Amino acid sequence: MAVVFQKPKSLADIPLHYCPGCPHGIIHRLVAEVLDELGIEGKAIGVAPVGCAVMAYDYFNCDMIEAAHGRAPAVATGIKRCRPENIVFTYQGDGDLASIGMAETVHAAARNENITVIFVNNAIYGMTGGQMAPTSLPGQVTQTSPYGRDVNHCGWPIKVCEMLSTLEGPEFIARVAANNVKNVNQAKKAIKKAFQNQIEGKGFSLVEVVSACPTNWGMTPQQALKWVESDMLPYYPIGVYKDRTAAKEAAK
Amino acid sequence: MANVTFRTDWCKGCGLCVDACPKGCLAIASDKINKKGYSPAVMVDQEKCIGCAFCATMCPDCIITVEK
Numbered sequence: 001m002a003v004v005f006q007k008p009k010s011l012a013d014i015p016l017h018y019c020p021g022c023p024h025g026i027i028h029r030l031v032a033e034v035l036d037e038l039g040i041e042g043k044a045i046g047v048a049p050v051g052c053a054v055m056a057y058d059y060f061n062c063d064m065i066e067a068a069h070g071r072a073p074a075v076a077t078g079i080k081r082c083r084p085e086n087i088v089f090t091y092q093g094d095g096d097l098a099s100i101g102m103a104e105t106v107h108a109a110a111r112n113e114n115i116t117v118i119f120v121n122n123a124i125y126g127m128t129g130g131q132m133a134p135t136s137l138p139g140q141v142t143q144t145s146p147y148g149r150d151v152n153h154c155g156w157p158i159k160v161c162e163m164l165s166t167l168e169g170p171e172f173i174a175r176v177a178a179n180n181v182k183n184v185n186q187a188k189k190a191i192k193k194a195f196q197n198q199i200e201g202k203g204f205s206l207v208e209v210v211s212a213c214p215t216n217w218g219m220t221p222q223q224a225l226k227w228v229e230s231d232m233l234p235y236y237p238i239g240v241y242k243d244r245t246a247a248k249e250a251a252k
Numbered sequence: 253m254a255n256v257t258f259r260t261d262w263c264k265g266c267g268l269c270v271d272a273c274p275k276g277c278l279a280i281a282s283d284k285i286n287k288k289g290y291s292p293a294v295m296v297d298q299e300k301c302i303g304c305a306f307c308a309t310m311c312p313d314c315i316i317t318v319e320k
Contacts, residue, residue, distance in 0.1 A: 001253075001254075001255060001319040001320060002319065002320060003317065003318070003319050004254075004303055004305055004318045004319065004320045005305040005308040005309075005316065005317060005318040006317045006318075007314045007317070011314060015261075015262045015313065016312070016313055016314075018312065018313075019264075020264035020265060020266040020290065020312075021264070021266030021267070021268055021312060022312055023312055024312070025311070025312030025313050025314060026309075026310065026311075026312050028314075029314050180272075180310075181272055181306045181309050181310060184309050184310065185309070214266075220267075221266040221267060221268055222267060222268070222271055225268070225271075
C-alpha cells in the first residue's frame with residue numbers, strides 16, 4: 001500500500017496547541033505542504049504574528065522569527081531585502097494584520113515587497129478571549145460587542161482583499177476559505193501560487209484564508225464551519241481579487 | 253482497500269473528520285478517552301473506506317495517515 005496522505009515534513013512533529021476544531025492547524029498544514037512541494041523548506045524564513053498563531057515558530061521546520069504585534073510585513077521586508085535569496089513569508093491573523101498591523105500591511109503591498117503573506121481571518125480576536133476584531137461581522141456578538149457589532153458605533157468590517165486590490169503595488173491578492181474539503185484544496189492552490197510568485201520575483205502576494213473560531217464564537221467546530229459558509233462567505237466572498245500577471249496575459 | 257491510521261494521543265475529538273467522510277466510516281469513540289482527555293475519532297467501518305483522504309484534509313491536528 002502506498003501512503004496517499006501524511007503529515008508534511010515541514011510541519012514539526014509535535015502536537016498543536018490550538019483549540020479542538022481550529023482551522024489554524026489545517027492552514028499550517030497547507031503552508032507546510034507547499035514548502036515541501038516547492039522544495040524550499042531549507043531556504044524559507046517565516047515570520048510569526050502575535051495572536052493564536054504566535055507559536056507558529058514552533059510548528060514549522062523552516063527558520064522562523066517572531067515579530068512585534070502587526071509588524072510581520074515590516075520584519076519580512078527587512079529580511080527579504082537583506083537576504084533576497086531566501087523565501088520569506090508571514091503568517092498573521094486578523095487582529096494582527098487588519099488591526100494594529102494595517103499600516104505595515106498596506107505599505108508592504110504598496111511597495112510590492114517580494115514576500116508572501118498568509119492572512120487568517122476568523123472575524124474575532126482569538127488569543128485574548130474573543131473581543132471584536134476589525135473583521136467582525138455587523139451584528140456579530142463578541143466579548144466587547146455583547147449586543148452585536150453596531151456599525152453606527154464601531155464602523156464596518158474591513159475587507160482586506162478588496163481594499164488591497166485597489167493598490168497598484170501588489171502582484172497577487174486572493175481570498176480562500178478553510179471550511180470544507182473543496183475550499184481547503186483551493187486554498188492550497190492559492191497559497192502555492194503566492195509562494196511561486198515570490199520565487200519568480202513577481203512581488204507581494206497575499207492569501208486571505210477565511211477561517212473559524214469555534215471557541216470564541218461559542219459554537220461546536222461543525223457549527224462554526226457552517227457559520228463560515230452561511231455568514232462569513234457572503235460578506236467575504238472567495239476569489240482572486242488581483243493577479244497582475246494573469247491580467248497582463250489576458251490583455252495581450 | 254484503504255487503511256486510515258490515527259495518532260490517537262493527539263486527537264482533540266473535534267469531529268471534523270467524521271463530518272468530512274463521504275462514506276460515514278468514522279465516529280467519535282464513546283467508550284475511549286485519550287491522554288489529553290478527549291474522546292478520539294476512530295474508524296468504525298473499515299470495509300467502506302475508499303481512501304479519499306477527506307478526513308485527513310479536514311483534520312486540524314494532522315494526526316491522520318491514509319494508505320491505499
